[in-house]
Amino acid sequence: MLDYARSRDGVRIISATVKVGTLTMIDPQTMREALAMISKEAGIEGVEFKVERAETHFTCMKCGTDWTFNDVEGDLKAKVPDDLLISDESGEKDMPMHYFPELVHAWMRCPKCGSNDYRMTEASGVILDKVEVEE
Amino acid sequence: MNGGALDPRVRMAKQALADVGRVIMVCSVKGGVGKSTVAVGLASGLSRMGRKVGLVDLDFRATPIKRMTGVSGNRRGNRTGIVPLIADGVKVMSAATEVGEQALPVGGSEAESLVVGFLSVVNWGRLDYLVADMPPGMGDELMALLRLAGSRATALLVTTPSVLSLDAVLRLVSLLREEGVGIVGLVENMSYITCDCGNILRPFGEIDESRLREAGLARPMAKLPIDPEVEKSVCQGLGVLDTPVLGEGIRRLALLVDGSGEPIS
Numbered sequence: 001m002l003d004y005a006r007s008r009d010g011v012r013i014i015s016a017t018v019k020v021g022t023l024t025m026i027d028p029q030t031m032r033e034a035l036a037m038i039s040k041e042a043g044i045e046g047v048e049f050k051v052e053r054a055e056t057h058f059t060c061m062k063c064g065t066d067w068t069f070n071d072v073e074g075d076l077k078a079k080v081p082d083d084l085l086i087s088d089e090s091g092e093k094d095m096p097m098h099y100f101p102e103l104v105h106a107w108m109r110c111p112k113c114g115s116n117d118y119r120m121t122e123a124s125g126v127i128l129d130k131v132e133v134e135e
Numbered sequence: 136m137n138g139g140a141l142d143p144r145v146r147m148a149k150q151a152l153a154d155v156g157r158v159i160m161v162c163s164v165k166g167g168v169g170k171s172t173v174a175v176g177l178a179s180g181l182s183r184m185g186r187k188v189g190l191v192d193l194d195f196r197a198t199p200i201k202r203m204t205g206v207s208g209n210r211r212g213n214r215t216g217i218v219p220l221i222a223d224g225v226k227v228m229s230a231a232t233e234v235g236e237q238a239l240p241v242g243g244s245e246a247e248s249l250v251v252g253f254l255s256v257v258n259w260g261r262l263d264y265l266v267a268d269m270p271p272g273m274g275d276e277l278m279a280l281l282r283l284a285g286s287r288a289t290a291l292l293v294t295t296p297s298v299l300s301l302d303a304v305l306r307l308v309s310l311l312r313e314e315g316v317g318i319v320g321l322v323e324n325m326s327y328i329t330c331d332c333g334n335i336l337r338p339f340g341e342i343d344e345s346r347l348r349e350a351g352l353a354r355p356m357a358k359l360p361i362d363p364e365v366e367k368s369v370c371q372g373l374g375v376l377d378t379p380v381l382g383e384g385i386r387r388l389a390l391l392v393d394g395s396g397e398p399i400s
Contacts, residue, residue, distance in 0.1 A: 026143060026144075027214060030143060030214070031143055034143030034146055034147075035143070037146070038146065081235065083209075083235075084233065084234070084235055086210045086211065086212040086217055087209060087210070087211050087212070088211070088212050088213060089211075089213050089214075094212065096210075096233040096234065099212060099216065099217055099233075099252070099256050100233065100249060100252040100253070100256065101248070101252075102239075102241045102245045102246070102248055102249040102252070103230065103233055103234055103239065103249075105238075105239055105240055105241055105245075106233075106234035106235075106237035106238070106239050107234075107237065116238070116240055117240075119245075120245070126142050126143070
């Protein structure tokens with residue numbers, strides 16, 4: 001997005017929509033602040049950043065099955081022992097993979113074949129979904 | 136999980152590292168040469184000298200640091216990340232504190248992303264040293280850390296006297312030089328063992344120091360022995376630094392790394 005804006009004189013970026021995977025704990029407000037800071041440093045100010053949640057997808061490299069984090073989140077909650085949950089300031093407990101998404105490999109398996117050989121394929125992190133420009 | 140330039144954690148990791156005086160990557164190419172023993176001992180040694188020290192375990196597959204430091208306790212988090220556990224005054228982050236005994240087969244971009252996570256979503260605070268226990272080799276974790284740490288990254292190399300281990304470490308030296316990484320020095324581990332009768336045995340021979348000179352390296356900063364007490368210490372959850380023989384060698388290494396010790400004679 002920044003490269004595009006730099007390469008075209010007279011083009012102004014009005015808004016950008018960024019999707020954040022459901023597995024991450026990235027706070028939308030923190031994300032907006034970070035993006036505003038990055039764009040300011042790049043000399044592009046005044047962009048409206050919209051942050052939306054997107055479903056995190058996985059693909060099994062062994063049997064080809066696709067699934068989403070939501071499909072299995074309930075099962076995962078039952079698998080992670082209490083002593084590995086992380087307490088937040090309000091005393092609520094959360095799974096470590098919400099802080100570090102890759103830790104999902106410790107407990108999640110392919111729902112069809114049971115393999116741990118899978119990859120996060122969609123919305124694993126942060127995706128630039130849409131950019132609105134003014135010529 | 137690779138958001139690239141958009142991933143706010145990359146920026147957060149760089150900010151966290153800007154608050155670190157020096158990042159010391161303890162690395163080798165071959166496994167089993169004692170990187171973790173040196174990393175844990177060095178972190179404890181620097182901490183006992185009054186320095187603010189963090190220890191990050193980037194060896195996600197083996198994750199030895201939890202057992203070696205004995206860290207335990209409830210983990211807490213907030214909007215900006217999790218609070219690291221503390222052992223011997225050192226802030227410790229290891230995948231083993233997060234996943235227990237589970238295997239963690241991460242590689243490629245996921246391993247890189249986990250490096251970013253361990254540096255950005257952990258409240259390290261201001262540190263004099265961040266010691267990174269690296270996995271064997273020159274893989275994704277090393278390159279990811281170099282990208283984030285920039286000129287703060289330095290490398291402490293660990294090798295046994297074995298020519299195979301030294302061959303591999305010298306390849307790593309070439310890579311680190313190309314990437315502009317400062318080399319703190321070389322540690323010769325498993326250098327010798329002292330028999331009950333007092334004889335010194337060198338099961339792996341001796342390092343050919345002319346090869347070090349050719350590679351522009353100084354003599355080893357420390358020559359650490361094979362110390363059977365270390366295994367007992369690890370099993371009992373005691374600090375490496377408190378083992379009588381190896382502990383003394385690593386304390387001297389910490390002084391050298393900090394710039395306040397004398398080189399080995």
